[in-house]
Amino acid sequence: MKIKLLFLLFIFFTFSCKNNSEIKAESSNNTEIETLDSKNVDGFNFNKFKIDKGNIGPIKIGMKIFDAEKEITELTKKECEAYDFGYDGGGKAYIYYLKDEPILALVPKMDSDEILVIIALSKNLKTNNGLNPNSTVKEIQEKYPNIEINQDLMMSWEFMHDENNNWNLVFMTEDNNRIGDYKELEVPTKPIRNEIAMNWITIK
Structure with missing residues (x-):
């Protein structure tokens, strides 16, 4: 997975x-x-x-x-x-x-x-609490025991939100590997899978 x-x-x-x-370009075969x-x-x-x-x-x-x-x-x-x-x-x-x-x-x-x-995007970038953009759900839960997972209906992926830091922890999942089991639209839920790794962190 x-x-x-x-x-x-x-x-x-x-x-x-x-x-x-915009910064420095080299042209070869009309490709910049x-x-x-x-x-x-x-x-x-x-x-x-x-x-x-x-x-x-x-x-x-x-x-x-x-x-x-x-x-x-x-x-x-x-x-x-x-x-x-x-x-x-x-x-x-x-x-x-x-x-x-x-x-x-x-x-x-x-x-x-x-x-x-x-x-x-890089796993070599670390957060102020020791996570990185490829941390798993399990690793995130160790830092945020009560964190929930949300659906992004526009993009069809999932995310967790750190309210204190205003970060979104984004997971590009699909229907066959969802982290949450959603009973209602736009209502966050507890993760049911903890092995999935996130794809990036959005800092707002």
């Missing part, structure tokens, strides 16, 4: 994202590939980027995309749709990679370069 989820996430990023050309600073791609300091309330390290909600990118020059950038992370309206999102691994994503406000939400 975990392999299937990782495969789905790989397909998601591979086919939904396209190269962006952007890098922020490929010279330091192996020197990314994950310890600097702790997931906290309203921020991942120095990257904070409300910052300008341009200013945030100054903190992640080791990463490459690709553009995708904000809808891919559950935000409709036709806006864009930007995913930042260390080599081929997605590390984080930034979703700006519509028609703005101000960061609306931050998406933590």
Whole structure:
């Protein structure tokens, strides 16, 4: 099941994202590939980027995309749709990679370069309570014994909500591997499966 989820996430990023050309572009056969600073791609300091309330390290909600990118020059950038992370309206999102691994994503406000939400994707990013974006339901329950699971009806996935930190812990599940057994729409319930790993953390 975990392999299937990782495969789905790989397909998601591979086919939904396209190269962006705002920072540094190289043209070959009419294809533009952007890098922020490929010279330091192996020197990314994950310890600097702790997931906290309203921020991942120095990257904070409300910052300008341009200013945030100054903190992640080791990463490459690709553009995708904000809808891919559950935000409709036709806006864009930007995913930042260390080599081929997605590390984080930034979703700006519509028609703005101000960061609306931050998406933590890499398991090497740690929260202020020791979780990571690939922690399992069981590991989450150890930190939040009474946490419940919710349905996202628009995206057809599930999430848990940390009210104190304003995080959503997102699981890209399907009908055959739901974490919750929902008796009513939009009513959270206790998890009935604890082996499923989340796919990312949305920081609001």
